[in-house]
Every structure is written in structure tokens, then in C-alpha cells.
Amino acid sequence: MNSKKNPKDNSQKIEDLNKDIEVGDGQKMTTNQGVKVNDDTSSLKAGDRGATLLEDFILREKITHFDHERIPERIVHARGSGAHGVFRVYDDSLKKYTKAAFLTDPSRETSVFTRFSTVAGFRGSADIPRDVRGFAVKFYTEEGVYDLVGNNMPVFFIQDAIKFPDLIHAVKPEPDNEIPQAASAHNTFWDFVSLSPETMHNVMWLMSDRAIPRSFRMMEGFGINTFRLINEQGESHFVKFHWKPLLGTHSVVWDEAQKINGQDPDFHRRDLYDAIEAGSFPEWELGLQIIPQEDEHKFDFDLLDPTKLVPEEIVPVLRVGKMTLNRNPDNFFAETEQAAFHPGHIVPGIDFSNDPLLQGRLFSYTDTQLSRLGGPNFHEIPINRSIAPIHNNQRDGISRMQINRGKTSYHPNSIGDGFPEQAKVSEGGFASYQERVDANKVRARSRSFMDFFSQPALFYNSLSEAEQAHLTDAFCFELGKVDIVDIRQRVVGLISQVDAGLAAKVAEGLGLEVEAPEQPINHQFGADADEADYQPVTVIPKLKSSPALSMANTVKGNIKTRQIAFLTADGFDGDSVASMKTALEAEGAMVKIIAPRSGMVKDSAGNSIKVDHSFLTFSSVLVDAIFVPAGKASTETLKQTPRAVHFIDEAFLHCKPIATAGEGRELVAISYVKNYPKSNPNDLDLENLGLLTGNGSGDNLAKKFIKAIGNHRFFEREKLGKIPA
Structure with missing residues (x-):
């Protein structure tokens, strides 16, 4: 028999098999093995009133697939919505800072997929709880996938990733009764806050109107962590990433948010979908705060502290490009639900800093995707695929899609002529920034991270009168749901370190007296830490208010x-x-x-x-x-x-x-x-x-x-x- 393939046979190239399937006229129903189905409405029985037969392979396949259609939901950011779009940088002015082509070549249009989400609620929760919103963008660049994973608030609750499980355990429904859903207004969250003064800056944002946005299309996005930009000469600049909505930054009011959750729990999801379907494409400008390497220590806060922001009045935000979301997903599960974001997905020209929250995120995201998406091949799911060719020696694993030919799956090798070979930096190979490291191994935190109250005060002082009133009401509502008085009292004590007037208003609403602690309780060090380590640092910032922080000044x-x-x-x-x-x-x-x-x-x-x-x-x-x-x-x-x-x-x-x-x-x-x-x-x-x-x-x-x-x-x-x- 001739072993050569007949060019007219029915075999298909693997790339043809991976094409997206679209239902249209004239298609016949088949099983997952391609067998045409004659009857999909009745199971095979021994007589029309008899027992169902185990040999019914059509029934077995259909039910088995249905039984396994749900994957584990995200631990956080479980409820979300996403859309496809494009990004284009305005000009090549960033070349002096980075060699990332999608940030330096205005002729390139980079495809993106953006997912917005709440943090605390499960997939079935409503769209407008008081919560942080996730804002994650996947750039399909010609140099590989780059994920900018952030929130709609520029700071985070904690300074070190080792505390992240504690934060989430505290804000999630309480373990004894699974109550409340998608809400921070309960004992365990505020107990954690009252014993962790580092949370106060993000808590102030959470109590503000930023936590109840009018629309995904009308909220800012922030990369939160400090990253690096690396240029062709290997020079480093620190960078903070921003997304600025062209529609302005707007919110609803709290009474309205509670009613919306009853009237239309899909309010944000529907709003994004309908706007895109109507051709009113949401747009954001990408903004960068760029800080020279030598200016790392010139601020009255630590640049690597994720509970701090860099005021725009000190380092202006350069608007360098625009993202437009112009296409809704064709299949919510296949795209939005299976999208796997990771702050460790970077491209040449972007690198990490020593931000301790960022360093922990680099481990956590991969580990989560392995569990949620079934194994190490989640990058081969269509929504996660790189448009840059994939060549490496990684093989096998659950749900492997790519078929690698050849005898070798190791490096170095001679059987495969040494391929795939390593790329030189001049050929686009990624090289980490060569930061000098000379330090002892310690389980500790820098004293420069110990200022907990100056930036929360800056945020509060920057708000309009109406925003301050809403924030006060939010504290009263949230703490009013806390039935352990000692926890309420401790939180009011922390608020008094931010602003005495605010603390007095909250205390009055709760029927408490303001009892500022002699020293704020700080439970973020080990049992053998010196007592001096528990003392917060008092900083009197040069900047008293930042108009950019108030939504009253938006577009x-x-x-x-x-x-x-x-x-x-x-x-x-x-x-x-x-x-x-x-x-x-x-x-x-x-x-x-x-x-x-x-x-x-x-x-x-x-x-x-x-x-x-x-x-x-x-x-x-x-x-x-x-x-x-x-x-x-x-x-x-x-x-x-x-x-x-x-x-x-x-x-x-x-x-x-x-x-x-x-x-x-x-x-x-x-x-x-x-x-x-x-x-x-x-x-x-x-x-x-x-x-x-x-x-x-x-x-x-x-x-x-x-x-x-x-x-x-x-x-x-x-x-x-x-x-x-």
C-alpha cells in the first residue's frame, strides 16, 4: 500500500481544526466525535415506556458534557464582564523609556481583551455592591502577550502579598453561615481592618463613591503596583499605569446602587454590552507616570508601597495612547470566563520592581489558573493565545492543543539542530533588568512603609463636600452592620488618625465616642518583632490636597x-x-x-x-x-x-x-x-x-x-x- 497521503483525502491540517465554529444555515447536529445526530430529543429506551439503555452514547456524551460545563470560579473577581478592542499609541515619544513595540510604534494597532469585575462577590452576585472593581487588559502584541492587571482604585489594602489570603478570608462571607454575599459590611472584614492600619488608604477609597461606579465605561483603571520601563540601552524608569475614561469618571449614589441591584443585577454587564452593540464604543486613554531611577527615594512615601499613590500634581500622567472596546464576546464562557490574566505576562521593555505585593502576585496568578482552568495549558485556550508564535520544549499536560513534531523536547540538543534556540537581546530576547542586590535575608518590612495615615488624609481632603458626606454615610452604614462594639470603636480610632472631623461624624452616627488609641494597633509583624516596629511613622506631606482625586473635577x-x-x-x-x-x-x-x-x-x-x-x-x-x-x-x-x-x-x-x-x-x-x-x-x-x-x-x-x-x-x-x- 502506498504510505503517502492522497492530497484529495479528508485529512485536515491542525490549524483548520482550531478554527472557531459559528452556527449557521445548513449545519447538521453532530456528536463531539462528528457523528450526525438523528434524534436529540429522546433517549434510547427498551420500548417507548421502558428503561433507558446504557448504550445510548448520544445521551451519555450530552449529559457528561453538561455535568462538567462549570469550572471553578475565580477566588476573587469572580463576577465580571469583558469585551474585545484595540489599542494604539499616539506617537513614538516613549522610545527613550521603553523598547516595547506596542508602546513606541504608532503604526501598530494592538488587539486587546479587557475584563471588568467586582472583587468579593461570587459569580451570581449583583453588579453594584460597594466594592473594588477589577480592570484587566490583555494586549496581544507581536512580541507576546502582555497583561496589565489592575483595579479602579490606585492603591491596595495590604503591603505584602503574604497577607492577601487573610484579607480575602476577612471580606468574603463569614465561614460559619456564608453571610453576607458580596459585601464588606460585616464583622470579620472590619475586625481585620481595625487591626491592620495599613488598610486605611484603600478603605477610604472603598467608602467613597469610587466603589459604586455608574458604569464600567465611566471608571478609571490603575496598575496599582510600581513597574519598570526598560529602553534599548537597558536604562530603567519606574512607571505607574493609569486608564482615563473619555466619558469621565462617574458614580451612582448608595441608595440608588442598592435599588439597582434589585431592579437589574446585571446593570454594569448590560450597560457595557448594549453600548458596544449600539456602536458607542467605550474609550480610555493610557496614562503613564514615569519616574527616573535616581528619583526613587525623593518622595515623602515609599514608591514600592502599594498602599500609596503618586499624586498627579507631583508626577503628571502622560496620556500616551487610546484603547477602544469595539466588539462583544461571541461566547461568554469561552472568552470572558476562560480569560486568564497574570501580571507576570510581560514583554521586552517592561519589567518588575521590588514591590512586595507585586512579587507575591507573580506566583498567585499562575497557581490560580492551574486550578481553575485545569492545568498548565491554559495559554492554549483561544482567548489566551499569543499571536506571536510559540516555540519551546514544554509538552503534554491536560488539554494540550498544540501538536509538536520532532524528536527533541529538551535544550540543548543536536538531534533537532539546537532548535528552538535562545534569542539574543538584540533579536528581541527578554532580559531582566540588572538591579544590584546586596542585602541579608530577612522576614521584615521597611520602616518607609509605616506611614499609614497621611495619604488617606490627602484623599479625604481632596474630595468635594458632597463626596465627603457620602463617605461619612458609607462608614456609618458599613460599621452599623458590625455588631461587635469593640471593632467599631477600633475603626473609629483609626479614622481619627486620618481626620478628626470625619471620626467625630462617624462616631456620632454610631453612638460612640472618639477614643483615639495612644498608638494605633499594628499586627503586621512577627511575634519576636521589637516594640518599636509597631510604631507607625508620622509624615507631614508637602501636598495637602490633590484635585485629581475628586470625581467632582472629572470630564x-x-x-x-x-x-x-x-x-x-x-x-x-x-x-x-x-x-x-x-x-x-x-x-x-x-x-x-x-x-x-x-x-x-x-x-x-x-x-x-x-x-x-x-x-x-x-x-x-x-x-x-x-x-x-x-x-x-x-x-x-x-x-x-x-x-x-x-x-x-x-x-x-x-x-x-x-x-x-x-x-x-x-x-x-x-x-x-x-x-x-x-x-x-x-x-x-x-x-x-x-x-x-x-x-x-x-x-x-x-x-x-x-x-x-x-x-x-x-x-x-x-x-x-x-x-x-
């Missing part, structure tokens, strides 16, 4: 993708709706028609438009602003619809813009809003509070409304008192 005026609810009923003024809708959509906003019932709603001329949601299935917390059009009959119906009145009250409580045209103002007049401001309850033309009125179809109202929406929120209302909504 405003852009209303692209903002969700606007039009409250309607039969008899609304068609021109009022049409003119406002046209004006808003021209600015990129998205209009939702809300009515007492689903289906269609008619204007005063008898013309019908489609209702997007009824009041029964929709709420003000799911939109950014409210418009009530003119129309006498419509307004009268809405006045008799309690959910419509509540819509107004709730939106006003959450400081959202509200515009009314013509008779539409009467709906506001019967709501609780009529009592605000108390000094002049009949004046509803309160533009400074985001409450706008106008005639039926004039464009002047639309211009004012667009400006108000661009302001995001009107927190001045909170000074007037709370509406019971």
Missing part, C-alpha cells in the same frame, strides 16, 4: 450613551417628545419611552410610538435623567399613576436632572419635590438644582437639559434635606 459635558427616561401616557404632545428626542440623540444620548403599560402609546394627534418599558418593569435608578413632555391628557394620567410620581421623587433624591415641558410640570408639582427648596416651594425653575421647565417644543429647554445632563448630578440638593423616596 463633564459629554452625554454620549446617557439613558434618558421620557414619562408618557396617551395624549402626550408629539412635538414635545420628538423635538427633545432629536436633540438628545444628536448628542449621543439614548431615550427610553416609559408609560403605564407596555406596547404602544398614542400622542394627542393619535400617532403611536413604541413603549420601551412600563412603570412596572422600570425604575428611575436605571436612567441618568428624566423628561416629562407636554400634553394635558398624558399629564393627568401620570398624576394618577403612583409609580410615575415616585419616579420623579426618586430621581430628585438621587440628584438627577429633571426637565418638564408645558403641562408636564404639573407632575412635579404634586410630588415631594414641591417642598424643595423650602424657602420657595412654588418656584420650579431651579436650574442650579437641575430642575428645568419650558414650553412644549422649544429647543431652549433641550439646550439647558443637555447641559444639565452633562453635569451628571446636582448634589446641592442634598443640603436641602432628603426626600422620602
Whole structure:
């Protein structure tokens, strides 16, 4: 028999087998072995009422695969959502800092996959708990995969990775009853915080509005750790990575977040997916804070301390490129769920620092993927594959996809002519930065890490009045869930080291006295440490506030993708709706028609438009602003619809813009809003509070409304008192 292959036979190249499968017209159902299936709806039985037969290989394969469809969820960052996109650097100005081609060649468009996530909750938790958000970007560069793995907060809770299991055990549901889900408001988390003053900076961020973002598309990202950039000459610069959203950085308020979790627990996930499907692609600029090697010790904090940030007023953020997310995953599990990120996935031109949190992460991520994705070949899953060719001597293992030909799987070898051979640095080979190391092996931490309170104070002092009030309320809410008084008292003591006024407000809300400890408790050293090691370092920073830390100073005026609810009923003024809708959509906003019932709603001329949601299935917390059009009959119906009145009250409580045209103002007049401001309850033309009125179809109202929406929120209302909504 001729042993040569017939070029016309049915064999396929391995690369053909790895092609993605897309369901389309004309395809026949098969088993996983390619056998066409005649009946996928009934199992094989001994008679139509008899026992199911074990020989039914179609049933066995289908059920077996179903039984094993779930993989272990991530220990942290279990609930997330992702999207594909591209990144391009603006110019070649970074060549003096790094040799990474994707950061220096503006002609290259680098594909990316970005995943956003919460930290503490399980996969089935809701999208808007008070929590840190993960922000991980996988760059498919021509030099290999680079993963920038960070959060939406620039600092972390702990300084050394050895404490990470303790942190997560503390914030996760308590082990005796598995309560609470996706929440830090409970005894064990705050017990850990009260005994670990290094956590206070991240805790301040967690209690701020940064912990309840309006959208993944409207939050910043940070690499957290300090990395290095290495140029062609082998010179090193320290770098901090930032992602700056072009839509600005915005949040919801806490009462709103709790209601959103009930109304739509997939709020963030749906928001990202819908925006991309609508062609409103989310965009971020990549920012770098670059610090010369010789300036490592010039700051009043330690650059390697992950609980510290570098204020932008001291080291400006250079915006060097833009990431655009433009494609949703085709299969959530295969892509988003199986995506494996790792801060140790770097390319030539980027290297590590001695940040002790980073050093521990380099071990933890690989170890986690081995367990979660079944073995050492997780890099061969399509979403994780490098676009750069893979040539090494690693073989076998669970779920091996690549078929390596040849006799050798070792180096050095002569049988395979020495291939794959090592690459010289001049050929793109990776070489670690040659940092001089001369030290004793010690299990200790630098005293330069012992300043726990100056940067939390900087953060608090940088916030707007409204942000400070929200942070105070958050502390009161969270600690109010702690039923061990000693823990509450210890935390208030730590807060007093950050800001005495804040501590007094929190203590009052909890019914406590401020009892600042003579020295903050510090349980981060070993049993044999000297007592002096327990003493925090007091630093008086040169910078008293940093405007970049306040969301009040974010980008405003852009209303692209903002969700606007039009409250309607039969008899609304068609021109009022049409003119406002046209004006808003021209600015990129998205209009939702809300009515007492689903289906269609008619204007005063008898013309019908489609209702997007009824009041029964929709709420003000799911939109950014409210418009009530003119129309006498419509307004009268809405006045008799309690959910419509509540819509107004709730939106006003959450400081959202509200515009009314013509008779539409009467709906506001019967709501609780009529009592605000108390000094002049009949004046509803309160533009400074985001409450706008106008005639039926004039464009002047639309211009004012667009400006108000661009302001995001009107927190001045909170000074007037709370509406019971």
C-alpha cells in the first residue's frame, strides 16, 4: 500500500481544526466525535415506556458534557464582564523609556481583551455592591502577550502579598453561615481592618463613591503596583499605569446602587454590552507616570508601597495612547470566563520592581489558573493565545492543543539542530533588568512603609463636600452592620488618625465616642518583632490636597450613551417628545419611552410610538435623567399613576436632572419635590438644582437639559434635606 497521503483525502491540517465554529444555515447536529445526530430529543429506551439503555452514547456524551460545563470560579473577581478592542499609541515619544513595540510604534494597532469585575462577590452576585472593581487588559502584541492587571482604585489594602489570603478570608462571607454575599459590611472584614492600619488608604477609597461606579465605561483603571520601563540601552524608569475614561469618571449614589441591584443585577454587564452593540464604543486613554531611577527615594512615601499613590500634581500622567472596546464576546464562557490574566505576562521593555505585593502576585496568578482552568495549558485556550508564535520544549499536560513534531523536547540538543534556540537581546530576547542586590535575608518590612495615615488624609481632603458626606454615610452604614462594639470603636480610632472631623461624624452616627488609641494597633509583624516596629511613622506631606482625586473635577459635558427616561401616557404632545428626542440623540444620548403599560402609546394627534418599558418593569435608578413632555391628557394620567410620581421623587433624591415641558410640570408639582427648596416651594425653575421647565417644543429647554445632563448630578440638593423616596 502506498504510505503517502492522497492530497484529495479528508485529512485536515491542525490549524483548520482550531478554527472557531459559528452556527449557521445548513449545519447538521453532530456528536463531539462528528457523528450526525438523528434524534436529540429522546433517549434510547427498551420500548417507548421502558428503561433507558446504557448504550445510548448520544445521551451519555450530552449529559457528561453538561455535568462538567462549570469550572471553578475565580477566588476573587469572580463576577465580571469583558469585551474585545484595540489599542494604539499616539506617537513614538516613549522610545527613550521603553523598547516595547506596542508602546513606541504608532503604526501598530494592538488587539486587546479587557475584563471588568467586582472583587468579593461570587459569580451570581449583583453588579453594584460597594466594592473594588477589577480592570484587566490583555494586549496581544507581536512580541507576546502582555497583561496589565489592575483595579479602579490606585492603591491596595495590604503591603505584602503574604497577607492577601487573610484579607480575602476577612471580606468574603463569614465561614460559619456564608453571610453576607458580596459585601464588606460585616464583622470579620472590619475586625481585620481595625487591626491592620495599613488598610486605611484603600478603605477610604472603598467608602467613597469610587466603589459604586455608574458604569464600567465611566471608571478609571490603575496598575496599582510600581513597574519598570526598560529602553534599548537597558536604562530603567519606574512607571505607574493609569486608564482615563473619555466619558469621565462617574458614580451612582448608595441608595440608588442598592435599588439597582434589585431592579437589574446585571446593570454594569448590560450597560457595557448594549453600548458596544449600539456602536458607542467605550474609550480610555493610557496614562503613564514615569519616574527616573535616581528619583526613587525623593518622595515623602515609599514608591514600592502599594498602599500609596503618586499624586498627579507631583508626577503628571502622560496620556500616551487610546484603547477602544469595539466588539462583544461571541461566547461568554469561552472568552470572558476562560480569560486568564497574570501580571507576570510581560514583554521586552517592561519589567518588575521590588514591590512586595507585586512579587507575591507573580506566583498567585499562575497557581490560580492551574486550578481553575485545569492545568498548565491554559495559554492554549483561544482567548489566551499569543499571536506571536510559540516555540519551546514544554509538552503534554491536560488539554494540550498544540501538536509538536520532532524528536527533541529538551535544550540543548543536536538531534533537532539546537532548535528552538535562545534569542539574543538584540533579536528581541527578554532580559531582566540588572538591579544590584546586596542585602541579608530577612522576614521584615521597611520602616518607609509605616506611614499609614497621611495619604488617606490627602484623599479625604481632596474630595468635594458632597463626596465627603457620602463617605461619612458609607462608614456609618458599613460599621452599623458590625455588631461587635469593640471593632467599631477600633475603626473609629483609626479614622481619627486620618481626620478628626470625619471620626467625630462617624462616631456620632454610631453612638460612640472618639477614643483615639495612644498608638494605633499594628499586627503586621512577627511575634519576636521589637516594640518599636509597631510604631507607625508620622509624615507631614508637602501636598495637602490633590484635585485629581475628586470625581467632582472629572470630564463633564459629554452625554454620549446617557439613558434618558421620557414619562408618557396617551395624549402626550408629539412635538414635545420628538423635538427633545432629536436633540438628545444628536448628542449621543439614548431615550427610553416609559408609560403605564407596555406596547404602544398614542400622542394627542393619535400617532403611536413604541413603549420601551412600563412603570412596572422600570425604575428611575436605571436612567441618568428624566423628561416629562407636554400634553394635558398624558399629564393627568401620570398624576394618577403612583409609580410615575415616585419616579420623579426618586430621581430628585438621587440628584438627577429633571426637565418638564408645558403641562408636564404639573407632575412635579404634586410630588415631594414641591417642598424643595423650602424657602420657595412654588418656584420650579431651579436650574442650579437641575430642575428645568419650558414650553412644549422649544429647543431652549433641550439646550439647558443637555447641559444639565452633562453635569451628571446636582448634589446641592442634598443640603436641602432628603426626600422620602
